[in-house]
Amino acid sequence: xxxxxxxxxxQPDVVNNFCIxxxxxxxxxxATANVTLLRALFKMGIPVSGKNIFxxxxxxLPTWYTLRISKHGFLGRLEKDDIVVAMNPATFxxxxxFVLPGGAFYYADDIKLPVTRTDIAVYxxxxxxxxxxxxxxxxxRDYAANMVYVGVLAQMLGIELDKIYLALDFHFKGKxxxxxxxxSIIKLAAQWAAAHLEKRDPYYVExxxxxxxxxMTDGNTAAALGSIYGGVQFVAWYPIxxxxxxxxxxxxxxxxxxxxxxxxGKETYAIVQAEDEIAAIGMAIGAGWGGLRAMTSTSGPGxxxxxxxxxxxxxxxxxxxxxxxxxxxxxxxxxxxxxQGDLTEAYFLSHGDTQYVILLPxxxxxxxxxxxxxxxxxxxxxxxxxxxxxxDLGMNQWMSEPFEYPNQPMDRGKVLWEDDLEKLSHKDLHWxxxxxxxxxxxxxxxxxxxxxPGSAYFTRGTxxxxxxxxxxxxxxxxxxxxxxxxxxxxxxxxLPKPVMDIQENxxxxxxxxxxxxxxxxxxxxxxxQAGIVTDYMRIRSIPFSNEVxxxxxxxxxxxxxxxNRDGQLKQLLTLETPEFATHLRQISxxxxxPLSARWIKEQILVEEGR
Amino acid sequence: MISAINVIQxxxxxAIGLSRNDYRGAPSSLCQGCGHNAIANQIISACYxxxxxxxQIVKFSGIGCSSKxxxxxxxxxxxxNGLHGRMPSLALxxxxxxxxxxxxxxxxxxxxxxxxMGQFKHLLxxxxxxxxxxxxxxxxGLTKGQFAPTAEQGLTLKKQGVNPYEPIDICLEALxxxxxxxxxxxxxxxxxxxxxxxxxxxxxxxxxxxxxxPCVTFHNRExxxxxxxxxxxxxSPLHEISFVPRxxxxxxxxxxxxxxxxxxxxxxxxxxxxxxxxxxDPTNRSQALCMLADEFNSGRLVTGLIYxxxxxxxxxxxxxxxxxxxxxxxxxxxRPPRQSIEKxxxxxx
Numbered sequence: 001x002x003x004x005x006x007x008x009x010x011q012p013d014v015v016n017n018f019c020i021x022x023x024x025x026x027x028x029x030x031a032t033a034n035v036t037l038l039r040a041l042f043k044m045g046i047p048v049s050g051k052n053i054f055x056x057x058x059x060x061l062p063t064w065y066t067l068r069i070s071k072h073g074f075l076g077r078l079e080k081d082d083i084v085v086a087m088n089p090a091t092f093x094x095x096x097x098f099v100l101p102g103g104a105f106y107y108a109d110d111i112k113l114p115v116t117r118t119d120i121a122v123y124x125x126x127x128x129x130x131x132x133x134x135x136x137x138x139x140x141r142d143y144a145a146n147m148v149y150v151g152v153l154a155q156m157l158g159i160e161l162d163k164i165y166l167a168l169d170f171h172f173k174g175k176x177x178x179x180x181x182x183x184s185i186i187k188l189a190a191q192w193a194a195a196h197l198e199k200r201d202p203y204y205v206e207x208x209x210x211x212x213x214x215x216m217t218d219g220n221t222a223a224a225l226g227s228i229y230g231g232v233q234f235v236a237w238y239p240i241x242x243x244x245x246x247x248x249x250x251x252x253x254x255x256x257x258x259x260x261x262x263x264x265g266k267e268t269y270a271i272v273q274a275e276d277e278i279a280a281i282g283m284a285i286g287a288g289w290g291g292l293r294a295m296t297s298t299s300g301p302g303x304x305x306x307x308x309x310x311x312x313x314x315x316x317x318x319x320x321x322x323x324x325x326x327x328x329x330x331x332x333x334x335x336x337x338x339x340q341g342d343l344t345e346a347y348f349l350s351h352g353d354t355q356y357v358i359l360l361p362x363x364x365x366x367x368x369x370x371x372x373x374x375x376x377x378x379x380x381x382x383x384x385x386x387x388x389x390x391x392d393l394g395m396n397q398w399m400s401e402p403f404e405y406p407n408q409p410m411d412r413g414k415v416l417w418e419d420d421l422e423k424l425s426h427k428d429l430h431w432x433x434x435x436x437x438x439x440x441x442x443x444x445x446x447x448x449x450x451x452x453p454g455s456a457y458f459t460r461g462t463x464x465x466x467x468x469x470x471x472x473x474x475x476x477x478x479x480x481x482x483x484x485x486x487x488x489x490x491x492x493x494x495l496p497k498p499v500m501d502i503q504e505n506x507x508x509x510x511x512x513x514x515x516x517x518x519x520x521x522x523x524x525x526x527x528x529q530a531g532i533v534t535d536y537m538r539i540r541s542i543p544f545s546n547e548v549x550x551x552x553x554x555x556x557x558x559x560x561x562x563x564n565r566d567g568q569l570k571q572l573l574t575l576e577t578p579e580f581a582t583h584l585r586q587i588s589x590x591x592x593x594p595l596s597a598r599w600i601k602e603q604i605l606v607e608e609g610r
Numbered sequence: 611m612i613s614a615i616n617v618i619q620x621x622x623x624x625a626i627g628l629s630r631n632d633y634r635g636a637p638s639s640l641c642q643g644c645g646h647n648a649i650a651n652q653i654i655s656a657c658y659x660x661x662x663x664x665x666q667i668v669k670f671s672g673i674g675c676s677s678k679x680x681x682x683x684x685x686x687x688x689x690x691n692g693l694h695g696r697m698p699s700l701a702l703x704x705x706x707x708x709x710x711x712x713x714x715x716x717x718x719x720x721x722x723x724x725x726x727m728g729q730f731k732h733l734l735x736x737x738x739x740x741x742x743x744x745x746x747x748x749x750x751g752l753t754k755g756q757f758a759p760t761a762e763q764g765l766t767l768k769k770q771g772v773n774p775y776e777p778i779d780i781c782l783e784a785l786x787x788x789x790x791x792x793x794x795x796x797x798x799x800x801x802x803x804x805x806x807x808x809x810x811x812x813x814x815x816x817x818x819x820x821x822x823x824p825c826v827t828f829h830n831r832e833x834x835x836x837x838x839x840x841x842x843x844x845x846s847p848l849h850e851i852s853f854v855p856r857x858x859x860x861x862x863x864x865x866x867x868x869x870x871x872x873x874x875x876x877x878x879x880x881x882x883x884x885x886x887x888x889x890x891d892p893t894n895r896s897q898a899l900c901m902l903a904d905e906f907n908s909g910r911l912v913t914g915l916i917y918x919x920x921x922x923x924x925x926x927x928x929x930x931x932x933x934x935x936x937x938x939x940x941x942x943x944x945r946p947p948r949q950s951i952e953k954x955x956x957x958x959x
Contacts, residue, residue, distance in 0.1 A: 289707075
């Protein structure tokens with residue numbers, strides 16, 4: 001080979017424990033190639049995760065995709081690459097810097113730029129030549145070029161071609177012309193690599209059986225499916241990255257799953273693309289008021305626009321579910337980069353004294369579970385439920401245990417229909433929309449279409465008494481507001497409890513939420529390897545349950561790990577437990593990328609003086 | 611479906627046995643003489659005469675004097691007084707709960723044509739079955755007398771001085787956004803208001819009625835466009851309108867050939883238009899657009915049914931909803947069966 005490459009493999013083999021980054025150009029069709037490799041590895045039984053680091057652009061800017069292969073099942077982000085596949089001349093030099101010493105560097109040989117690293121294995125690939133030989137129609141050549149690296153990597157790493165075929169078959173939904181075209185390039189490329197490339201790096205894959213009963217999906221699809229199993233009846237949404245794929249998944253799966261079993265041929269839901277986020281939340285709140293399981297999905301800028309309406313829903317006590325797939329703010333920010341930066345926004349939304357139920361899913365499986373549970377909480381508590389997912393969880397592919405069918409019937413909350421009102425009248429009880437009959441702060445509601453005389457009431461965002469009548473009286477106002485906060489005390493005991501891992505001889509505690517969990521698992525493992533045992537609590541809902549206070553009280557030193565600049569979860573915990581505020585220490589960053597275990601471990605070690 | 615058996619009964623009840631009182635609401639807290647109260651009375655009369663059970667109507671409004679008024683009629687109907695300029699989205703979502711109910715919204719010129727212009731126009735293009743009444747007085751009353759977007763250029767108000775901007779014509783905006791029912795009326799012409807409300811309620815699609823409704827406190831100076839005297843002096847009806855519910859015979863006296871137009875609605879009811887000074891065809895959209903453009907700034911208040919397309923599919927036609935109201939579907943119709951979860955998991959790869 002005419003390229004500088006003097007290194008020979010001196011390290012032992014590295015099997016099923018490395019990271020590959022693909023550097024391509026946005027819009028070049030690389031996503032199909034990348035997800036094919038992901039699925040093939042998954043089919044080989046190897047734990048794998050894929051992360052797309054992409055620009056806010058449709059075509060032309062650099063984009064990266066990282067595959068992490070981890071026999072330990074760690075799914076978090078790694079900061080350095082063992083292997084880089086460089087298909088984009090614009091970032092050619094930068095990519096080389098990210099390869100670990102002893103790593104491997106594959107690139108398209110039409111990039112006529114020098115490779116400056118001498119401590120890595122370098123493999124040029126004759127991409128254009130192979131595509132030409134495969135008789136690919138000219139208009140598909142650029143797109144198909146990415147299949148060359150699939151074939152080369154299959155040969156060099158040991159990825160089974162029949163698993164690649166399965167992945168293509170799934171991706172192209174069995175369409176044989178597309179499958180065959182791509183598979184022929186992959187085979188040609190693998191044959192070329194077998195004949196021309198000498199293996200000079202330590203990376204291999206071998207079949208495992210860990211992923212056998214697992215599924216592979218993204219959080220937005222999981223959220224959509226969970227909502228469908230939750231009986232979602234009305235969806236209003238407005239396109240925004242990274243939330244659009246949630247509503248699109250509803251469009252995709254609802255027709256399959258929500259045909260009316262009684263009036264056959266009919267569908268038991270409606271999805272409306274609204275003109276903006278204000279209209280989307282308005283429609284959803286209208287539908288929630290009407291008695292439908294209603295939702296919208298958005299991201300930070302959309303949540304900002306929904307603020308006024310959510311304040312109305314809080315005060316008028318209207319159930320609605322809002323999925324916020326967080327991206328990096330403030331402002332337009334980094335629309336295609338991940339963050340956990342909307343926690344305080346969701347907590348403090350809208351003017352006046354307000355409170356919101358917030359759910360914090362930490363995996364795709366939990367996105368599914370909270371998908372259906374969110375409606376139960378919203379209808380039980382008659383209040384908005386905001387589910388905070390994020391771009392990393394929502395848009396990237398995650399290996400997961402399969403979705404579980406809801407293990408409890410729907411909770412439609414306190415709704416009175418004609419018969420119920422009739423029974424009440426026999427008991428000489430008067431129904432009032434905002435009367436707290438049960439002492440839990442939650443009143444009973446009636447729904448439009450109820451024909452019982454006196455069932456109707458007038459809903460308003462202005463001051464109202466227990467019967468919904470307009471009131472500006474000081475006492476009435478205070479009474480209603482106090483009763484509202486009582487509802488949120490009730491919420492503490494019914495919302496999902498934190499997930500805890502308490503160890504013997506632990507030195508300190510860690511608290512996190514959402515997708516930060518993946519990197520923390522790995523960081524705790526590494527800390528344990530270094531002899532530091534930790535306790536851990538992943539918070540799953542706000543208002544916080546009593547376990548949260550107990551955990552903070554019981555640990556003198558707690559690192560609150562999160563993906564934002566200001567330590568927003570720590571801020572909220574400080575408000576919740578001011579007497580233990582000194583127990584809490586902030587470990588947070590916001591660079592647009594998912595947290596890495598290495599960074600978390602390092603921060604903690606520095607704090608611990610190690 | 612709304613039942614509209616048109617037999618006005620004696621003893622002060624209508625065909626479904628309800629008295630006019632059954633259609634009233636709380637006492638109005640608006641100013642004495644406010645045009646909005648006159649309109650509320652016509653809403654009560656229209657629903658009473660159409661024999662609509664009040665429970666079959668759902669009321670909506672935004673924020674402003676106009677938006678307070680739904681509390682003052684149809685006390686037995688569900689209602690939601692929402693946010694400023696955001697009534698359309700609220701109503702749209704709510705009406706999906708039960709597609710057989712009839713939506714009635716009351717908004718103002720600021721609520722509709724200023725803060726709410728976006729939602730207003732998008733509601734129209736979706737053709738949601740909904741009667742959208744704009745109580746248009748050219749002024750912000752609840753905040754005590756600022757210019758509204760429909761105020762005429764050069765108008766002088768006490769606090770702000772002279773209005774430098776062109777007004778917005780709500781009917782022109784409605785027509786431009788493909789509304790299927792566009793009308794204008796004047797609160798001082800109660801009969802026309804009532805007939806238009808009836809027709810709008812029975813139209814299967816969006817119905818916009820822009821009603822000039824004078825504000826007696828902040829904007830009723832003699833001769834101005836939105837004043838009582840201005841309306842009385844300049845009102846120029848396109849036709850004399852009568853709404854004839856289905857199953858009632860059309861009986862009209864003293865008319866000759868070519869003097870009457872009839873527009874048949876989806877449920878079989880008929881809007882009868884008696885020709886006045888001009889020959890006007892409200893099913894001709896380009897004629898309607900030209901008329902509105904010509905009359906803009908003419909100083910005349912042209913009233914009547916400006917445009918109607920009774921046959922355009924409504925928003926609900928775009929959805930494949932069951933006849934059972936969505937909000938009465940039981941769990942077994944909403945949650946997919948247990949065995950489906952395996953198939954779903956098999957798709958996740």
